Each structure stands twice: as structure tokens, then as C-alpha cells.
Amino acid sequence: MAAILEIQNVTKTFRGGVRAVDDVTLAVEEGEFLTILGPSGCGKTTTLRMVGGFEYPDAGRIVLDGRDVTDLPPYRRPVNMMFQDFALFPHLTVAQNIGYGLSIAGMSRREAAREVEDALRTIELLDKADRRPAELSIGQKQRVALARALIRRPKILLLDEPMSALDAKLRESMQVELKRLHDQIGLTFMMVTHDQTEALVMSDRIVVMDVGRIVQAGTPTELYDRPGTPYVANFLGTSNMVAGTVTEAADGTARVSCGAADISVALQGAAPAVGARVTLSIRPEKVVLGGGSDLPGGFNSLSGQLRDVFFHGDSVRLAIDIGAERLLNVHRQLETGLQQMPLPPVGGTVSLGFDPASVILFTGPGDASADDAE
Amino acid sequence: MATLDRDLPSGAVRQRPRRRPRSDRDLSYRALAVVTGCVLAFLYAPIATLMIFSFNDNKVMRLPFGDWTLQWYVKAFTNPQLLAAVGNSLIVAVCALAICLAIGIPTALALSRYDFPGKTVFRRLVILPITLPGIITGVSMLSFFSQLGVELSLTTVILGHGTAFAAIVITSVYARLERFDRRIIEASADLGVTPLRTFWKVTLPNIKTSIIGSSLLVFTLSFDEIPVTFFLTGRDNTLPMYIWSAIRRGITPEINAIGTVIIAVSIILIVVSAVILIQPAERRRER
Numbered sequence: 001m002a003a004i005l006e007i008q009n010v011t012k013t014f015r016g017g018v019r020a021v022d023d024v025t026l027a028v029e030e031g032e033f034l035t036i037l038g039p040s041g042c043g044k045t046t047t048l049r050m051v052g053g054f055e056y057p058d059a060g061r062i063v064l065d066g067r068d069v070t071d072l073p074p075y076r077r078p079v080n081m082m083f084q085d086f087a088l089f090p091h092l093t094v095a096q097n098i099g100y101g102l103s104i105a106g107m108s109r110r111e112a113a114r115e116v117e118d119a120l121r122t123i124e125l126l127d128k129a130d131r132r133p134a135e136l137s138i139g140q141k142q143r144v145a146l147a148r149a150l151i152r153r154p155k156i157l158l159l160d161e162p163m164s165a166l167d168a169k170l171r172e173s174m175q176v177e178l179k180r181l182h183d184q185i186g187l188t189f190m191m192v193t194h195d196q197t198e199a200l201v202m203s204d205r206i207v208v209m210d211v212g213r214i215v216q217a218g219t220p221t222e223l224y225d226r227p228g229t230p231y232v233a234n235f236l237g238t239s240n241m242v243a244g245t246v247t248e249a250a251d252g253t254a255r256v257s258c259g260a261a262d263i264s265v266a267l268q269g270a271a272p273a274v275g276a277r278v279t280l281s282i283r284p285e286k287v288v289l290g291g292g293s294d295l296p297g298g299f300n301s302l303s304g305q306l307r308d309v310f311f312h313g314d315s316v317r318l319a320i321d322i323g324a325e326r327l328l329n330v331h332r333q334l335e336t337g338l339q340q341m342p343l344p345p346v347g348g349t350v351s352l353g354f355d356p357a358s359v360i361l362f363t364g365p366g367d368a369s370a371d372d373a374e
Numbered sequence: 375m376a377t378l379d380r381d382l383p384s385g386a387v388r389q390r391p392r393r394r395p396r397s398d399r400d401l402s403y404r405a406l407a408v409v410t411g412c413v414l415a416f417l418y419a420p421i422a423t424l425m426i427f428s429f430n431d432n433k434v435m436r437l438p439f440g441d442w443t444l445q446w447y448v449k450a451f452t453n454p455q456l457l458a459a460v461g462n463s464l465i466v467a468v469c470a471l472a473i474c475l476a477i478g479i480p481t482a483l484a485l486s487r488y489d490f491p492g493k494t495v496f497r498r499l500v501i502l503p504i505t506l507p508g509i510i511t512g513v514s515m516l517s518f519f520s521q522l523g524v525e526l527s528l529t530t531v532i533l534g535h536g537t538a539f540a541a542i543v544i545t546s547v548y549a550r551l552e553r554f555d556r557r558i559i560e561a562s563a564d565l566g567v568t569p570l571r572t573f574w575k576v577t578l579p580n581i582k583t584s585i586i587g588s589s590l591l592v593f594t595l596s597f598d599e600i601p602v603t604f605f606l607t608g609r610d611n612t613l614p615m616y617i618w619s620a621i622r623r624g625i626t627p628e629i630n631a632i633g634t635v636i637i638a639v640s641i642i643l644i645v646v647s648a649v650i651l652i653q654p655a656e657r658r659r660e661r
Contacts, residue, residue: 015489052560052564053563053564054560054563054564073563074560074563074564075563075564075565075566075567075568075569076566079564080564080565081560081561081564083557083560083561083564084557085555085557087555087557087558087560087561088558088561089558089561089562089576090554090555090558090580091576091579091580100562100565100567100575101565101566101567148561148565149564152565152566
């Protein structure tokens with residue numbers, strides 16, 4: 001597959017000296033669903049707006065389908081954007097909103113009307129054709145915005161925080177719908193979001209950004225299971241970040257002393273120096289409860305004091321103190337009720353264990369308190 | 375119960391709020407009606423007097439009321455001086471309005487859309503003339519024109535009104551622009567529409583009501599403006615100037631008649647504009 005969009009060494013500094021995007025290079029493959037993920041102010045929206053033509057980069061090039069579009073205004077670019085809060089034209093009807101981009105495209109009136117009607121049928125709003133946007137529900141508005149952006153058959157559909165206006169239920173169903181739409185029409189989607197769940201569910205590939213730079217890019221599973229930095233580990237899903245010191249490192253495993261606990265780690269990359277200060281990332285759902293023979297062979301076996309139990313309905317999150325100010329969050333899916341779970345009272349001792357291969361080791365004390373998703 | 379009683383002082387017995395007896399309520403409604411009537415009378419009694427006397431065949435405005443007549447209207451509409459003054463006033467109002475729109479709309483767009491050095495100072499300066507008393511604007515423009523050696527005429531009156539009232543269009547359109555979602559401009563560009571067409575297809579329809587509203591205001595203010603006109607007019611008289619000079623010889627029923635016509639036209643204008651402005655919203659609601 002060829003890259004349909006290449007962002008080459010793009011930098012954008014806003015007045016006041018804020019460097020929103022700092023030397024970003026990124027290639028988007030034709031037909032993929034790419035998501036730029038990051039907290040607000042990380043430069044993700046600015047990057048998307050530069051692709052759309054609403055901001056011009058100070059340095060670098062943007063090449064769309066083999067053509068340099070860096071200096072083209074938005075109305076000359078073959079991409080369309082679905083705006084945050086949709087930006088529907090309040091003075092036009094639903095049908096006029098959808099057909100807006102066609103009236104300019106040199107299409108005959110009858111042809112345009114038929115296209116609009118097809119689009120209305122697809123989004124199941126044929127009966128609302130003559131309504132104004134103000135009379136629609138949020139979900140309907142979103143479908144109109146989507147139809148309006150797609151009707152010109154753009155080379156890339158840009159989505160700026162498309163779900164931010166929706167409530168949790170609608171958001172979930174829209175995620176599925178958008179993903180299905182992407183698979184159906186095979187168009188390249190480029191989305192920006194701060195919501196890690198959205199990114200994980202929908203994307204073929206995720207690009208994590210922070211302070212104007214790309215931190216890591218990869219498939220959702222790559223990023224989740226092999227985060228390259230503590231920042232990514234924390235931003236995608238939740239992670240227990242445990243500080244410690246390396247006591248042994250050989251044969252692809254390392255032992256790390258974390259206060260009262262000794263944890264072995266299956267190494268992915270180069271072995272750290274003995275005595276180095278490191279940060280371990282342990283996913284809450286990778287930790288199992290139980291000790292000794294309950295655990296598969298080779299597992300780390302720890303014990304700690306149960307501090308808190310947070311009930312989430314279908315799951316439970318336990319906060320377990322493993323000594324020396326280190327708190328492990330443990331996630332358990334509840335197959336049976338919470339009552340049936342063999343748990344000591346809060347303050348009691350629990351045994352737990354986890355696979356050394358599920359632990360990620362970051363050299364350096366790290367910043368265990370990296371920003372969480374909003 | 376605990377929460378219900380929380381706001382009561384301890385020991386207080388909870389009671390249902392006593393409903394006022396019906397006659398009591400009637401009394402307060404009647405009092406309200408009287409007050410409302412007084413306010414309306416205060417606002418409209420003078421105008422009503424003028425309208426009534428325009429149909430009275432007494433030569434002077436005095437009771438008792440004589441016979442009904444339309445002769446003052448006939449007189450007014452056959453008085454060439456008065457008709458010329460009305461014509462002049464219309465010309466001035468229309469031209470001043472054109473100047474205000476030509477200056478006001480682009481200025482409002484610039485203020486709302488672009489950041490430029492000195493923007494705050496510029497905004498204050500363009501809005502300042504509206505806060506100046508007309509007499510100051512009049513005197514200063516008079517000395518300005520006489521320095522330049524420009525002869526006073528309707529043109530200078532038009533320029534004077536243009537300066538005095540442009541700020542009305544600017545503030546009104548600017549306020550509307552600040553309220554509308556700028557992303558719809560971007561959405562239009564995104565859909566392949568050039569900035570100029572975007573202005574016609576998106577910006578203008580969304581600021582239309584503020585333009586019509588401020589136009590009506592400017593037109594009316596210009597039509598009956600005296601202080602600026604007083605200093606800047608040459609041989610031609612506008613209607614308020616004509617009335618003012620005619621009144622020095624006493625209020626004639628003819629002036630009552632022309633006043634009534636102006637009021638009638640104003641009401642029609644207001645109703646028409648209200649219909650234009652409100653109808654789209656109403657139509658939407660009906661569906």
C-alpha cells in the first residue's frame with residue numbers, strides 16, 4: 001500500500017512562541033484508519049488542521065496523493081473534515097447542508113439532488129431533509145456532518161474529536177458505526193482524539209503525541225502491550241508505575257528491587273546496568289490474585305495489604321499496598337458476584353502474582369505521574 | 375422530613391402558604407393595569423394628540439374639537455417646500471445609510487476576524503462618534519469642511535450622518551459576528567467554496583438580521599436628525615429642519631398631518647422588518 005499523505009518535518013509555532021507542532025513526520029497509508037492521540041495541547045488538532053489547510057506550517061511539507069499541498073487553501077484540497085461540534089450551517093436545511101459542497105463542484109442540479117437524496121437515505125434522515133440543524137438531535141447532527149464531509153468523495157476524511165459532543169452510550173455505538181463505515185468504503189480516515197478507548201477501538205494505527213512531537217506510533221496492540229515510554233504506557237489504558245533498582249540482569253531477564261518486593265522482568269530490549277534506577281509498568285488486568293501453587297510457574301509472587309476495593313459493576317479494582325509507598329492497582333473481571341470473590345477485609349493481606357513477560361521496564365526513574373486521559 | 379424542615383427556624387410550625395383571597399388578586403391586577411396604562415399614556419399621549427389634531431379643522435390646536443377633515447393632508451402634500459424637505463430627508467437618510475453599511479460591515483468583519491496591531495485602539499476609535507453629542511460632531515465637521523473650502527450642501531449633511539451613525543452598524547454587526555460559530559466559515563472552505571462565495575452563502579445570511587436591524591435604526595436616526603444637520607446643511611432643508619423653522623411661526627395642523635404620515639410609515643417599516651426577521655424562525659416552528 002502506498003502512502004496517500006506524507007507529513008514531512010512539519011513545524012508550527014503560534015504567536016506568543018508556543019510551538020504547537022515540532023518537527024512531525026508521518027506517513028498515512030491509503031485506506032487506513034489512523035488516529036492521533038494525545039492530551040489537549042499536544043499538537044494533534046493543529047496537525048489535522050494543517051492537513052485540512054486551516055493552518056499553514058512554518059516549516060516542512062505536506063504531500064497529498066503525490067502532490068504538494070502545503071500552501072493550498074482548504075477549498076483547493078481534496079480532503080474533507082468532520083468538525084468538532086459539527087459546524088453545520090444553521091441557516092440551511094439538512095439537505096442543503098449535505099449538498100453544500102456539490103453546488104460548487106460543477107455538478108448539475110438534478111445530479112446533485114440525487115446524490116443528496118442517496119446520502120440522506122444512507123444516514124436514514126430522508127424525512128428530516130427540510131429541517132434545520134437546530135431541530136436535530138446530537139446523533140442526527142453527527143450523521144449530517146458525516147454525510148456532508150463524505151459527499152465530495154475526499155481522498156482523506158479528517159475527523160476532529162468526532163465523539164466529543166456525544167454522551168457515553170451514543171459514543172459507543174458511533175464508534176462501531178464509524179469503524180464499520182470505514183471498512184465498507186475503504187476511505188482513508190484520519191482522526192484526532194484525546195480518548196484512548198476511542199483510539200484503541202477504532203484505529204488501524206495510533207500515533208501518540210505529546211508537546212508537539214510524536215512519541216510512538218503503532219497498532220493498538222503494539223502500543224498497549226509494548227509502550228515505548230512511560231507516557232504511552234500511562235496514556236493508553238492504565239498502568240501501575242513502580243520505581244525500583246536493578247539488582248541482576250542476565251539472559252534476557254532482570255531482577256528489580258522495588259522496596260519490599262523483588263520483581264523479575266522478561267527483557268524486550270537491551271539489558272539495563274545493574275544498580276540502574278528503573279520504572280516498571282504493570283497493567284492492572286495482568287495481575288492475578290493468589291500465591292504459591294495457584295500461580296503458573298515463573299510468575300512473580302508478591303504479597304501486600306488490601307487498601308481499597310472499588311466496585312465497577314462488571315469488574316472490581318483493588319488497591320494493594322506492596323510496601324514502601326508502592327500501590328498496585330489490580331483489575332478483576334467479575335464472573336460471579338463480588339460476594340463470591342475470596343477477598344480478605346480491607347487491611348488484610350493478599351497474595352498476588354504476574355508474568356515477568358507482562359512487565360515493561362523503562363530505564364530512568366521515569367515520570368510515574370504522566371498525564372492521564374481527560 | 376428532616377430535609378423539608380431544614381429551612382424553618384426551630385420551633386416554627388410548618389404551615390401551608392396561605393392562598394390569597396381572590397378579590398385581593400383582582401385588586402393587584404387592576405393596580406397593575408392602571409400603572410401600565412399610565413406608562414403607555416406617558417409615552418403615547420403626545421403622539422396621539424398630534425394625530426388627532428391632524429384631522430381637526432380648527433386652524434389652531436385648541437379644544438373644543440371641531441369637525442373632522444383631511445384638508446391638512448391635502449395642504450401638506452401640495453406644499454412644495456415641505457415636499458422638497460421630505461425628499462431631501464429621504465436622500466440624506468438613504469445615502470448616509472449606504473455610507474454606514476459600506477464602512478460598517480467591512481469594519482465589523484475586520485474587527486471580528488483578524489488580529490492586528492492597535493486593534494483595541496481602532497475599535498474604540500470607530501465606535502467613539504456614537505458617544506459624541508451631535509452638536510460636537512456638527513461643529514467639528516463644520517470647521518473641517520470650511521477649512522477645506524467645501525461648500526455646505528446635502529452632501530456635507532450625508533457625510534456628517536455617515537460619520538455619526540457608522541458605529542451603529544459596526545457595533546451591531548460585530549456583536550452578531552462574535553456570536554456565530556466561526557467554524558462554519560472553515561466548513562464552507564473545507565467543502566470547496568472560495569472566501570468570497572463563502573461570504574455570500576454563509577456569512578451574510580447569518581448576519582442579515584443585524585444588518586437589517588441597524589439599517590432601520592440608522593435610517594430613522596438620520597431621517598429626523600437635527601444637531602449635525604443644523605451645522606452642515608446649505609440651502610436645502612431636511613424635514614426636521616423645515617418643521618423646526620415652521621414651528622417658529624406656531625404649530626400648524628399641516629405639521630400634525632405630516633407627522634402622522636411619518637408615524638404611519640415608521641410603523642409600517644417596523645412591522646415589515648419584524649415580519650422579514652421573524653418569519654423564518656416561525657416557519658420552522660410550524661413544521
